[in-house]
Amino acid sequence: MVNFxxxxxxxxxxxxxxxxxxxxxxxxxxxxxxxxxxxxxxxxDGDKMSVNVIATGQKGKTQEYTVGGTFSENEVTGDTAEVSxxxxxxxxxxxxxxKDFTYTLIRELEDENTMVLHxxxxxxxxxxxxxxxx
Numbered sequence: 149m150v151n152f153x154x155x156x157x158x159x160x161x162x163x164x165x166x167x168x169x170x171x172x173x174x175x176x177x178x179x180x181x182x183x184x185x186x187x188x189x190x191x192x193d194g195d196k197m198s199v200n201v202i203a204t205g206q207k208g209k210t211q212e213y214t215v216g217g218t219f220s221e222n223e224v225t226g227d228t229a230e231v232s233x234x235x236x237x238x239x240x241x242x243x244x245x246x247k248d249f250t251y252t253l254i255r256e257l258e259d260e261n262t263m264v265l266h267x268x269x270x271x272x273x274x275x276x277x278x279x280x281x282x
Contacts, residue, residue, distance in 0.1 A: 149194070150238045152255065156188040156263050156279035167267050167275035171249045173225050181224060188263070188279060197233075197240075215240055225249075 161182075168178045186203040199211040211231075213219040218232045227246035234241050239256040254266040258278075265277040 150257055152190045152192050152197070152240075152257065152263065154190060155282040156190065157282050158186045159262075159278045159280040161275065161277050163273070163275040164267075164277065167251075167269055167273050168224065170269040170271045170273040171225065171251055177224060187282070195235075 165178050165182055168181055173181070184203045184206060186201060189200040189202065191198040195215040197211070197213055197215060200208065201211070202208045209221065211219060211221060213231075213233055215233050215235055218230055220228055220230055221244075223229050223244065223246060225246070225248070227248060229244040229246040232243045232245075236254065239254050242253040242255070244251050244253065250270050252266075252268045254268075256264050256266070258264050261281040263279040263281075265279070267275040267277070
């Protein structure tokens with residue numbers, strides 16, 4: 149089983165603004181999201197995950213869940229989403245569903261020092277958020 153434990157800092161994003169646009173995030177929020185640097189502090193115990201997200205200029209959030217279960221979270225759009233999770237090989241697949249949109253996030257370790265969040269909108273727009281171990 150892959151181990152996501154550690155502290156991760158956003159290194160770069162690819163196509164993130166276009167992804168946000170396809171899930172109807174407004175211009176001001178998209179501009180702000182581009183400027184935000186974030187960290188993920190992850191504690192994993194088997195299937196149990198605690199992901200503390202710290203973002204500059206924004207309220208942080210903590211996601212506590214068991215892979216294979218669901219949790220609720222507030223999205224960048226302001227909507228509340230139900231998030232279902234599952235192991236997909238050596239990755240964690242999250243499907244985020246709100247009243248207005250659905251998107252998929254795949255969390256994977258590219259190598260021991262690189263974590264990649266793959267995002268895909270319902271319209272097929274893909275983005276990557278690449279994090280480096282701190």
